[in-house]
Every structure is written in structure tokens, then in C-alpha cells.
Amino acid sequence: MDDTADLLIEARWIVPVEPAGVTLEEHTVVLSGERILALLPRDEARRRHPAARTLALTEHVLFPGFVNLHAHAAMSLMRGIADDLPLMRWLQEAIWPTEGRHVSAAFVRDGTLLAAAEMLRGGTTTCNDMYFYPDAAADAFDQAGMRAVLGAVVLDFPTPYASGADDCLRKGLAARDRWRDHPRIGFTLAPHAPYTVSDDALQRVASLAAEIEVPIHIHIHETAQEIGDSLTQHGTRPLARLERLGLPGANFIGVHAVHLDATDIDLLAHHGCSVAHCPTSNMKLASGIAPVDALLKRGINVGLGTDGAASNNRLDMFTEMRHAALLAKVATLDATAVPAHTALRMATLNGAAALGMTDRIGSIEPGKLADLCAVRLGTPETLPCFDPVSHLVNVAGREHVTHVWVDGELRIEESKSLLHTSDRELLRLIAVWQTKLVT
Incomplete structure (x- = not known):
């Protein structure tokens, strides 16, 4: 990395996240091109790099951009299309029929552009996505200048995207090959869920993921019905079935993981799996409360995801942090859970x-x-501020985001979008799709 500094970002507070629990005051992040060159006390940074450009954020907390660990970005075009339904009715009566009529590469590209704009405005710089037409999604994330990991979705039944599991894998792997050298685009293998993918297809996913060294991204133990159906059809709980097929491991991301017993938690811990916790979607679909405090205490890596805007109905990581913390406290009756x-x-x-x-x-x-991401904590509703990290979780919202960088490039500045796609164009695309979806 070049030692020449391009930009000094001086913030009132900096939360590096690692080391854990640290909040720095009067410090500076030094950028060189796309990378962080140094994190220094303010006076030392000025002395070492007198020629660098300086951005003074005197009322702000600076922290790493959010990583949205689970989303269906293109479903932003279905925001609010089917509220107040449990998961399986929501899927079977509303979402799958709508997708069957309307999902296409154009739908995915336009919906993903809308989602990327929403996420960047809210401080999310990386999205782990799971949806059809990953080529189109990659194109949209690339246009937005956002980092994304795209799921090669696998389902057994025919969809507008593919005829079945083999066709899903063929198309997903081809998309991965086309984007494999892109610095901001990566891929996972994303079997939708145990109840939509056969043993043969799941075994193939496990083998391929090991061969090409990509994560496995799958919905798991989302509802009590899922557990009961698996016991009836397979004689075992879904995670135990996946273990028999060779899927759990350090590259495994289990989404939702709401209905876990002690054996399930042991399995996740033993294999070094990760969990994508989606608290808002879990509440909205009445799926339940994931045992996040128990997972964390077992050393299981837990990240946060928004799920799609059709089941949330927003792609807002501030809300997910707040809901994750509050649900953990109320579920355990322990106010110290998830600080x-x-x-x-x-x-x-x-x-x-x-x-x-x-x-x-x-x-x-x-x-x-x-x-x-930089958040301003200088407005009346964010003051007084005694602990900026507490404010990020419990007070601030995406409306307080002022600056967002990806690869050292400003994507949001003073709350204004610097994206290649204008708001006017986004509104035009939304109007077109809304008309199509209601006719």
C-alpha cells in the first residue's frame, strides 16, 4: 500500500470495532487510495501528513460501514405488497405468485438498484444477497458502487429464473465466473431452505462450496412449522439433516435460526457456523425470537441482516441493531444481554x-x-451524548448518516447521494414496476 495519504478524516469519535469496546476521541482515519493507511491521534496525523486533504467531522461518530448479512435486494419492488401474514402464507399466497408473474433480469436489476440506494443512504456498504438473476443484481450493485456478495440461489422447483436445482447451479456458477475478478463482487452458494431443496442438491452444494471455496447461505429453522415438517418428512430436525449431508462448517451462514434447541446450538458451535439474525423480519412474520444471547455465549458468530423489504419493510441496519439488542434483553429478562x-x-x-x-x-x-460511515450526533434529538456507541444503537437512525465511503470513494456526502443513478431515475423505475405489479 502506498504510504502517501490522500485524506484525513477527523471525527469527534471513532469506533474501530476492533479492538472490541473501544471508542476513540480526537483521532483521525488516514486514507490512501481505497485503503486505510493509519488510525492516529489527530495532532500526530496532521504532523505526519501535512499535505493530505482534511475532512473535519466535528459532531460525528465514524465507524465501519454496515455489513447486511442477509437480504433479498430486488424484493424492494414488492415493499408492503403482503403485510400481516405468517411466513408460509406470505410466500405461498403472495410472494411466489407475484414472482412467478413478474420476476426477470430487468426486475432484479431495477429492484437491486433501489435497494442499493436505500442501503448506502443508511450506512450499509456490503450486502450479502440471495435472489434470482445474480448477474443482474451484480450489475446493479456495481453501478451503485456498493460491495456485494451474491447468492447462487438453488431451488428444486421451476421458477422464472431456472427449471430446477441443476439449472440454478449452472446459471449461478456461470455468473460467478463472469464476475470473479471484480474487486467488489463475490458469490455464495445459496440453497433457499431445507424444505425447498432435495438431499441430492444439498449434497452437491456442499461439495461445490468446498471445491470453489465460497460460503453456503441458507434459511434455517425459521419457523416451528419448518421443524415439525422436517421431523415428519425426514425423521430429523433440519440442521441435523444438513449435518448428515455435509453442509455445516466455518463457511456456513444459517439465516434466521429462530427455533433452536440445545442440540442445534451445539451443532452450530461444533462446526464453527455463523448465523444471520434478522430480528425485524422475524417479528413481522411472527416467526419468533432467535436465542441470540445463547448463541453469542457459545462463541457462535452472529451477524445482522434486514431480510428483504417485502418482509421488513426497510433495509435499515440501525433498526436491526436496536431490535437485536432489545429482543435479546426481553427474551432473557437480562438487561445486560447484547450491549x-x-x-x-x-x-x-x-x-x-x-x-x-x-x-x-x-x-x-x-x-x-x-x-x-459517519453519523452526526449534533442535533437536538441526539443530544446530550454520553456514549456515542449507545447512541448509534438506541438513538440515531439512518437520517443521521452524513457520509458513506466504499473503497475510499464517497458514495453519500452530507446525506446526498453521489450514485450514478439519480433519484429521478429511481422514482421512474419504481413507478413502472408498481404499475406492472398491480395490473
């Missing part, structure tokens, strides 16, 4: 760890990519 620093770590470095990206993102450390 603010833990919630922030779940939303940043833990997500990076699940994706195998801790060498690049998730914390403010020299050598890492400059994916950063």
Missing part, C-alpha cells in the same frame, strides 16, 4: 467474518478497505 458495542460488532465485523472478509472490511484497521 451496544456487541450490537455494533454484529452489524459490522461479525458480518464480515461470516463472509470470510475480515481481512478487508468490518473494522477500522490499517490495511483494510476504507468502507466507512
Whole structure:
């Protein structure tokens, strides 16, 4: 990395996330190109790099950009299309029929552009996505200048995207090959869920994931019905079935993981799995409360995800942090469960760890990519401020985000989008799709 500094970001507070529990005052993040060159006391940074450009954020807290560990970005075009339904009715009566009529590469590209704009405005710099047409999604994330990991979705039944599991894998792997050299785009293998993918397909996913060294991204133990159906059909709980097929491991990201017993938690801990906790979606679909405090105490890596905007209905990691912390406290009747620093770590470095990206993102450390977010804590509703990390989790919202960098490039400045796609164009695309979806 070039030792020449391009930009000094001086913030009132800096939360590097690693080391854990640290909040720095009167410090500076030094950028060189796309990377963090140093994290220094303010006077030392000025002395070492007198020629660098300086951005003074006198009322702000600077922290790593959020890592949204589970989303269906293109479903932003279905925001609010089917509220107040439990998961299986929501899927079978509303979402799957709508997708059957309308999902296409154009739908995914436009919906993902909308989602990327929403996420960047809210400080999310990396998204782990799971949806059809990953080529189209990659194109949209690339246009937005956002970091993304795209799931090669696998389902047994025909969809507008593919005829079945083999076709899903063929198309997903081809998309991965086309994007494999892109610095901001990565891939996972993403079997939708145990109840939509056969044993043969799941075994193939396990083998391929090991061969090409990508994570496995799958919904797991989301509802009590899922557990009961698995016991009836397979004679075992879903995670135990996946273990028999060889899926759990350090590259395994289990999404939701709401209905876990002690044996399930043992399995996740034994294999070094990660969990993508989606508290808002779990509440909205009445799926239940994931045992996050128990998972963390077992050393299981837990990140945060929004799920899709059709089941949330927003892609807002501030809300996910707050809900994760509050649900853990009320579920355990322990006010010390998931403190603010833990919630922030779940939303940043833990997500990076699940994706195998801790060498690049998730914390403010020299050598890492400059994916950063600044939040202003100088407005009446955010003052007084005694603890900026507590404020990030319990007070601030995405409306307080002022600056967002990805790879050292500003994507949001003073709350204004610097994206290649204008708000006017996004509104036009939304209007077109809304008309199509209601006719």
C-alpha cells in the first residue's frame, strides 16, 4: 500500500470495532487510495501528513460501514405488497405468485438498484444477497458502487429464473465466473431452505462450496412449522439433516435460526457456523425470537441482516441493531444481554467474518478497505451524548448518516447521494414496476 495519504478524516469519535469496546476521541482515519493507511491521534496525523486533504467531522461518530448479512435486494419492488401474514402464507399466497408473474433480469436489476440506494443512504456498504438473476443484481450493485456478495440461489422447483436445482447451479456458477475478478463482487452458494431443496442438491452444494471455496447461505429453522415438517418428512430436525449431508462448517451462514434447541446450538458451535439474525423480519412474520444471547455465549458468530423489504419493510441496519439488542434483553429478562458495542460488532465485523472478509472490511484497521460511515450526533434529538456507541444503537437512525465511503470513494456526502443513478431515475423505475405489479 502506498504510504502517501490522500485524506484525513477527523471525527469527534471513532469506533474501530476492533479492538472490541473501544471508542476513540480526537483521532483521525488516514486514507490512501481505497485503503486505510493509519488510525492516529489527530495532532500526530496532521504532523505526519501535512499535505493530505482534511475532512473535519466535528459532531460525528465514524465507524465501519454496515455489513447486511442477509437480504433479498430486488424484493424492494414488492415493499408492503403482503403485510400481516405468517411466513408460509406470505410466500405461498403472495410472494411466489407475484414472482412467478413478474420476476426477470430487468426486475432484479431495477429492484437491486433501489435497494442499493436505500442501503448506502443508511450506512450499509456490503450486502450479502440471495435472489434470482445474480448477474443482474451484480450489475446493479456495481453501478451503485456498493460491495456485494451474491447468492447462487438453488431451488428444486421451476421458477422464472431456472427449471430446477441443476439449472440454478449452472446459471449461478456461470455468473460467478463472469464476475470473479471484480474487486467488489463475490458469490455464495445459496440453497433457499431445507424444505425447498432435495438431499441430492444439498449434497452437491456442499461439495461445490468446498471445491470453489465460497460460503453456503441458507434459511434455517425459521419457523416451528419448518421443524415439525422436517421431523415428519425426514425423521430429523433440519440442521441435523444438513449435518448428515455435509453442509455445516466455518463457511456456513444459517439465516434466521429462530427455533433452536440445545442440540442445534451445539451443532452450530461444533462446526464453527455463523448465523444471520434478522430480528425485524422475524417479528413481522411472527416467526419468533432467535436465542441470540445463547448463541453469542457459545462463541457462535452472529451477524445482522434486514431480510428483504417485502418482509421488513426497510433495509435499515440501525433498526436491526436496536431490535437485536432489545429482543435479546426481553427474551432473557437480562438487561445486560447484547450491549451496544456487541450490537455494533454484529452489524459490522461479525458480518464480515461470516463472509470470510475480515481481512478487508468490518473494522477500522490499517490495511483494510476504507468502507466507512459517519453519523452526526449534533442535533437536538441526539443530544446530550454520553456514549456515542449507545447512541448509534438506541438513538440515531439512518437520517443521521452524513457520509458513506466504499473503497475510499464517497458514495453519500452530507446525506446526498453521489450514485450514478439519480433519484429521478429511481422514482421512474419504481413507478413502472408498481404499475406492472398491480395490473
